[in-house]
Amino acid sequence: MFKKLIENIINFLFPYQCLRCGKILNSAGYLCDQCIEEISFIKPPYCYKCGHPLQEENIHEKMLCAGCLKNKRTFYRLSRSAVIYDNSSKNLILAFKFFDQTENANLLAAMLKIAGKDIFSEGADLIVPVPLHYTRLIKRKYNQSALLAQKLSEMTAIPHNNLTLIRSRKTKPQVEVSGKERLTNVKNAFKVKNQKLIKGKRIILLDDIMTTGSTVKECALVLKKAGAKSVDILTIARTV
Ligand SMILES: [Zn+2]
Ligand SMILES: [Zn+2]
Known part of the structure; x- marks a missing residue:
């Protein structure tokens, strides 16, 4: 009362x-x-592996897109995003990224919980956000992916760790470099500080926006090298 x-x-x-x-x-x-x-929420049917929306009508369980059938994309297990990155979702994400809209984190984490349901049912042990370089961390005051990791962890009861995957050198923001350059921009830019925390674990790698996928790929490879059993990718938005 x-x-x-x-x-x-x-x-x-x-x-x-x-x-x-x-x-x-x-x-x-x-x-x-x-x-x-x-907002363009990504809903079924989509590729079971990479999460790309599919046109198919007669969808069967765990259907793959042409790209995944051709190229095995072995550096990750599953990839999911909540929304398509377009003008409608842009301001929601940018507000969260550059202003103190921590209230937004609750909404975005709830969206990630829905988008990541296949990942959670396959099983996951640890949520790890893509790290920000510390100079950018100071400029923005907080790492939005770390905040999301914390919220998602509260909602799913899967532990999170934002201190073990770190940036080992400064990189330009991916939005400032062109397609091909993006791969070299993040090459060897990450390292695992504490391999014991990663070894044998099924990791959910968290990021806000996925465009070419170069950043998450580089992080996933570093996590696999550190002994991760599998890496799933979960982002708020992706380009299609
Ligand atoms: Zn696919
Ligand atoms: Zn509104």
């Missing part, structure tokens, strides 16, 4: 606002109906 009263007062003083457009919401939540409509 008392708790309900407090809740009502808080809701009256701080009504829920859509995190994307700022509109006041009628009930508890993060996004207004219109924003939910506009």
Whole structure:
């Protein structure tokens, strides 16, 4: 009774606002109906391995896309993203990345929990975010992927660690370099500090946006070299 009263007062003083457009919401939540409509959530059918949306009508279980059938992409086990990276999802992610919108982290982690359901049912032992270089960490105040890892860990009860996979040298932000250069930009840019924490574990590698996949590939290879049993990739958004 008392708790309900407090809740009502808080809701009256701080009504829920859509995190994307700022509109006041009628009930508890993060996004207004219109924003939910506009964001391109990735839904089935999609490739069981890489998570790329598929056109197929007669989908059978664990269907693969042409790319995955041709190229085994052995550096990871499964890859999933919650939304397609486009103009509709961009501001949601950028707001989280560059401003203090930690409230956004709850929404994004909830989206990751849905997007990653195949990964969780295959089994996972540790959530590891893609590390930021410390100079960028200072500029942005916090590592958004580490914050996401913490939230997702709370929601799934899978432990997380953001101190063992680290950046060993400074790289340019991937958005500032062109396609081919992206691979060399991140080459040997990461290392595992404590191999014991990684050895034999099924790792979920977490990042915000995946474009060419060069960053997650480099991280996955480093984790595998450190003895990871498998690496799954989970990102908020991906380009298609
Ligand atoms: Zn909205
Ligand atoms: Zn695929």
